[in-house]
Amino acid sequence: MEEESENPSPMSPERLAYEAGRQATRDALKKKCAEVFPKACAITLEIGCGHGHFLAAYATAHPQEQCVGIDLVTQRVAKGNKKGVKQNLGNLLFLKAEALEFLDALPAHVTIVRTFILFPDPWPKKRHWKHRFVQQPLLEKLAARMAPGSEICLRTDHEGYFAWMVDQVAQSPHWKADPAAPWPFEAPSFFQSLMESWQSLVAVRVRE
Numbered sequence: 001m002e003e004e005s006e007n008p009s010p011m012s013p014e015r016l017a018y019e020a021g022r023q024a025t026r027d028a029l030k031k032k033c034a035e036v037f038p039k040a041c042a043i044t045l046e047i048g049c050g051h052g053h054f055l056a057a058y059a060t061a062h063p064q065e066q067c068v069g070i071d072l073v074t075q076r077v078a079k080g081n082k083k084g085v086k087q088n089l090g091n092l093l094f095l096k097a098e099a100l101e102f103l104d105a106l107p108a109h110v111t112i113v114r115t116f117i118l119f120p121d122p123w124p125k126k127r128h129w130k131h132r133f134v135q136q137p138l139l140e141k142l143a144a145r146m147a148p149g150s151e152i153c154l155r156t157d158h159e160g161y162f163a164w165m166v167d168q169v170a171q172s173p174h175w176k177a178d179p180a181a182p183w184p185f186e187a188p189s190f191f192q193s194l195m196e197s198w199q200s201l202v203a204v205r206v207r208e
């Protein structure tokens with residue numbers, strides 16, 4: 001059977017239109033990020049934040065941190081921002097963005113002090129593993145923004161994805177798993193509230 005194809009074939013009019021659309025999205029995101037982050041700042045980032053349950057609780061408990069959540073889905077991001085307004089949280093912002101595109105679009109003067117990735121889509125079928133966003137390109141781009149000693153906090157209920165995360169961190173020259181590191185803040189994300197168990201991994205940026 002033929003491998004599933006999600007994008008049109010190369011150089012077809014459909015492919016060109018698709019690429020132009022992607023580029024327009026990237027340009028718009030870059031413009032938005034330049035507006036939102038006009039000067040040097042440090043942020044706490046959640047990638048794939050869903051409706052923002054976790055990050056809203058985190059921002060409430062850490063009023064001194066600027067918390068930014070990103071997600072692919074417009075409606076989820078809108079719900080997150082409503083939470084921030086309702087709870088009067090001036091340090092909480094949600095943006096619609098794809099993870100790698102967001103890291104490319106962030107102005108150079110923005111650093112990330114901590115990143116959370118909670119219950120990312122596990123993509124259980126082998127042919128879909130390429131869609132898992134915890135892999136080398138993301139670890140590479142996060143490393144470029146995060147200082148030695150800073151952490152990526154990963155959590156999943158999916159055994160296979162947890163093993164994958166451990167392996168990806170082990171393969172990266174920029175990150176080292178720290179089994180002794182405490183989970184920095186407990187508040188259930190929406191997915192966590194549906195799960196009976198999960199595993200967590202804290203990856204620390206190494207000094208190079």
Ligand SMILES: C[S@@+](CC[C@H](N)C(=O)[O-])C[C@H]1O[C@@H](n2cnc3c(N)ncnc32)[C@H](O)[C@@H]1O
Nearest residue numbers: 048049050071072098099118119121189190191
């Ligand atoms: C399973 S949900 C988990 C949501 C939330 N972290 C939680 O624990 O409740 C995964 C989320 O990641 C988002 N997502 C998937 N791929 C993404 C990507 N490449 N960049 C940003 N968000 C992404 C999805 O839209 C979805 O909201």
